[in-house]
Amino acid sequence: MAGKTLYDKLWDDHLVKQRDDGSALIYIDRQLLHEVTSPQAFEGLRLAKRKPWRIDANLATPDHNVPTTDRAKGIEGIVDPVSKIQVETLGKNCDEFGILEFKIMDQRQGIVHVIGPEQGATLPGMTIVCGDSHTSTHGAFGCLAHGIGTSEVEHVLATQCLVQQKMKNMLVKVNGELGKGVTGKDVVLAIIGKIGTAGGTGHAIEFGGQAIQNLSMEGRMTICNMAIEAGARVGMVAVDGTTIEYVKGRPFAPKGDAWDAAVKYWRTLHSDVDAVFDKVVELDGAEIMPQVSWGTSPEMVADVTGNVPDPAKEEDPIKREGIERALKYMGLRPNQAITDIKLDRVFIGSCTNSRIEDLREAAAVVKGRKVAGSLKQAMVVPGSGLVKAQAEAEGLDRIFIEAGLEWRDPGCSMCLAMNADKLGEGEHCASTSNRNFEGRQGFGGRTHLVSPSMAAAAAISGHFVDVRELLN
Amino acid sequence: MRAFTQHKGLVAPMDRSNVDTDMIIPKQFLKSIKRTGFGPNLFDALRYLDEGQPDQDSSKRPLNPDFVLNQPRYRNASVLLARSNFGCGSSREHAPWALDDYGFRVIIAPSFADIFYNNCFKNGLLPIVLEEKIVDKLFQDAEALEGYQLTVDLEAKTVITPAGESFGFEVDDFRRHCLLNGLDDIGVTLEDAELIKTYEDQRRQTAPWLFDAGQ
Ligand code: SF4
Numbered sequence: 001m002a003g004k005t006l007y008d009k010l011w012d013d014h015l016v017k018q019r020d021d022g023s024a025l026i027y028i029d030r031q032l033l034h035e036v037t038s039p040q041a042f043e044g045l046r047l048a049k050r051k052p053w054r055i056d057a058n059l060a061t062p063d064h065n066v067p068t069t070d071r072a073k074g075i076e077g078i079v080d081p082v083s084k085i086q087v088e089t090l091g092k093n094c095d096e097f098g099i100l101e102f103k104i105m106d107q108r109q110g111i112v113h114v115i116g117p118e119q120g121a122t123l124p125g126m127t128i129v130c131g132d133s134h135t136s137t138h139g140a141f142g143c144l145a146h147g148i149g150t151s152e153v154e155h156v157l158a159t160q161c162l163v164q165q166k167m168k169n170m171l172v173k174v175n176g177e178l179g180k181g182v183t184g185k186d187v188v189l190a191i192i193g194k195i196g197t198a199g200g201t202g203h204a205i206e207f208g209g210q211a212i213q214n215l216s217m218e219g220r221m222t223i224c225n226m227a228i229e230a231g232a233r234v235g236m237v238a239v240d241g242t243t244i245e246y247v248k249g250r251p252f253a254p255k256g257d258a259w260d261a262a263v264k265y266w267r268t269l270h271s272d273v274d275a276v277f278d279k280v281v282e283l284d285g286a287e288i289m290p291q292v293s294w295g296t297s298p299e300m301v302a303d304v305t306g307n308v309p310d311p312a313k314e315e316d317p318i319k320r321e322g323i324e325r326a327l328k329y330m331g332l333r334p335n336q337a338i339t340d341i342k343l344d345r346v347f348i349g350s351c352t353n354s355r356i357e358d359l360r361e362a363a364a365v366v367k368g369r370k371v372a373g374s375l376k377q378a379m380v381v382p383g384s385g386l387v388k389a390q391a392e393a394e395g396l397d398r399i400f401i402e403a404g405l406e407w408r409d410p411g412c413s414m415c416l417a418m419n420a421d422k423l424g425e426g427e428h429c430a431s432t433s434n435r436n437f438e439g440r441q442g443f444g445g446r447t448h449l450v451s452p453s454m455a456a457a458a459a460i461s462g463h464f465v466d467v468r469e470l471l472n
Numbered sequence: 473m474r475a476f477t478q479h480k481g482l483v484a485p486m487d488r489s490n491v492d493t494d495m496i497i498p499k500q501f502l503k504s505i506k507r508t509g510f511g512p513n514l515f516d517a518l519r520y521l522d523e524g525q526p527d528q529d530s531s532k533r534p535l536n537p538d539f540v541l542n543q544p545r546y547r548n549a550s551v552l553l554a555r556s557n558f559g560c561g562s563s564r565e566h567a568p569w570a571l572d573d574y575g576f577r578v579i580i581a582p583s584f585a586d587i588f589y590n591n592c593f594k595n596g597l598l599p600i601v602l603e604e605k606i607v608d609k610l611f612q613d614a615e616a617l618e619g620y621q622l623t624v625d626l627e628a629k630t631v632i633t634p635a636g637e638s639f640g641f642e643v644d645d646f647r648r649h650c651l652l653n654g655l656d657d658i659g660v661t662l663e664d665a666e667l668i669k670t671y672e673d674q675r676r677q678t679a680p681w682l683f684d685a686g687q
Contacts, residue, residue, distance in 0.1 A: 254681035
């Protein structure tokens with residue numbers, strides 16, 4: 001019999017019941033909650049007079065609606081009354097049911113996918129869910145982690161289980177070493193460019209190969225974060241020494257004997273050498289260049305040295321129309337050089353790229369330089385209060401501010417513009433977030449997805465440039 | 473949950489692939505803490521010419537005449553015909569809530585994004601996957617014939633055209649069962665509460681670090 005994949009192992013370890021009809025009950029170790037997708041779930045519990053099954057499995061924080069300025073005002077600083085009600089509702093629900101919440105004034109508050117790993121609330125081998133598609137981020141720890149809808153948030157609150165069908169196994173292998181200035185973000189954008197936004201649909205993707213193994217935990221999180229942009233609810237990386245080193249000493253991580261027992265188990269969390277995958281895709285890490293998205297879907301990416309495509313050259317009529325529509329929305333010309341795209345704003349942040357290494361990477365590029373005068377705004381939004389404090393301890397805030405970037409308080413911010421941070425109509429933004437959908441960052445806004453160092457380089461130049469030239 | 477057995481309704485063809493959930497219901501409407509009332513803002517940015525705001529009376533807003541749902545012949549459509557990878561992007565269940573609130577009961581496409589597909593079943597909405605060739609044909613017919621209706625039979629797992637052609641579709645048994653009977657799946661799961669407790673007790677022994685951490 002063939003060996004097991006990492007996904008098979010995690011699935012088997014959490015299987016409560018296999019039903020005859022092919023569905024299964026899977027036990028959930030951790031649920032993360034935020035203000036946008038939880039209110040209707042709590043309301044459902046109340047209406048059905050149900051109680052949460054296991055309170056300590058839940059951890060909550062507001063992130064989508066929180067303002068990134070004037071944090072000292074707390075909830076009162078939320079200008080939009082509807083946003084404010086949502087954040088207050090999360091607080092009331094957590095208080096009522098006794099769920100631990102990092103509230104808006106807590107230094108541990110931040111984007112759910114940043115704070116889970118930061119606290120050690122994300123541990124290898126867990127099943128983790130959240131009413132948010134980027135829950136795939138946590139798979140970087142050898143977890144089975146995926147986004148769910150609000151009805152399922154309620155289901156997990158009430159039963160600690162999810163009804164699931166087993167997915168197929170897919171391996172994305174990035175061989176060799178990455179070139180200088182090429183980051184996890186470029187790797188994942190290149191993968192999506194290759195397999196498309198539905199390339200992983202129905203599959204759990206494991207990312208492997210030397211280039212992935214060489215990445216830090218934060219780089220791996222960036223990659224797993226965007227598995228959903230390749231259509232896969234689940235992205236994973238096997239546990240290794242890097243994983244264990246990262247988890248050690250975090251507030252929720254086991255200590256003493258429990259730590260040793262945990263590590264022994266975690267060491268088994270990798271695919272067996274003879275495991276069989278339903279689908280395998282390989283990339284050569286050395287060939288990956290810094291990436292820039294030019295269109296309105298994350299698969300619409302190009303090398304920074306490349307050009308916007310010409311729809312006339314596309315044979316598939318549906319794809320051709322997609323390209324034409326995207327170019328019209330983005331205000332770009334066929335064959336235009338990527339480096340000719342001028343920018344109005346730069347956003348460094350989001351659950352994809354707002355961790356300390358991302359900020360260090362961006363700071364290294366802007367240090368001693370100035371933001372281009374043609375830019376309306378360039379902002380840096382750390383992923384959590386603790387990331388912010390760490391960056392300030394390292395003096396990164398000074399570097400950003402001196403270069404002319406704004407230094408903000410933690411939250412989702414302009415990743416989806418539910419708070420006050422947004423793009424104006426027709427504005428181009430170099431953004432380290434994960435979605436370039438129409439209107440994502442503001443009505444009529446034009447998003448280009450890039451790595452933190454590419455965003456920083458664009459801030460300095462006012463248009464896209466190959467960051468590798470600035471690093472020399 | 474509302475049960476779904478059979479449905480016959482007018483078809484609206486939305487000829488665009490990769491329709492994401494941001495497009496189905498833009499973020500400014502996610503601030504609501506309710507499950508209802510999203511219908512007027514379904515496809516908001518495509519449907520209206522201005523930028524919509526929550527708590528606004530959408531009946532007075534300028535409509536985009538080019539958008540399919542604004543064409544009089546598709547008024548009261550309840551079957552949405554769509555292209556591949558429908559519902560990609562964010563996990564927001566507000567997307568099926570908005571489709572449902574607008575009046576859709578069935579969505580037919582060559583493929584759906586996983587989370588969206590799953591969310592539909594929780595809300596009495598039936599997503600149907602049909603082969604690309606068949607979807608192409610339905611697009612042609614729906615555009616050619618005004619008043620084109622389809623009949624969907626979940627029990628028999630078929631889509632039937634006005635000409636009497638019948639196309640079978642797949643749907644897994646558990647979801648079909650819940651939808652046919654309008655079952656609350658939390659209730660179904662809780663029938664196995666003892667099994668869950670047994671599993672949990674075992675896990676407390678084998679992986680104690682997963683319990684009461686950081687409290
Ligand atoms: S940062 Fe963006 S993608 Fe991440 S959780 Fe927040 S809104 Fe979603």
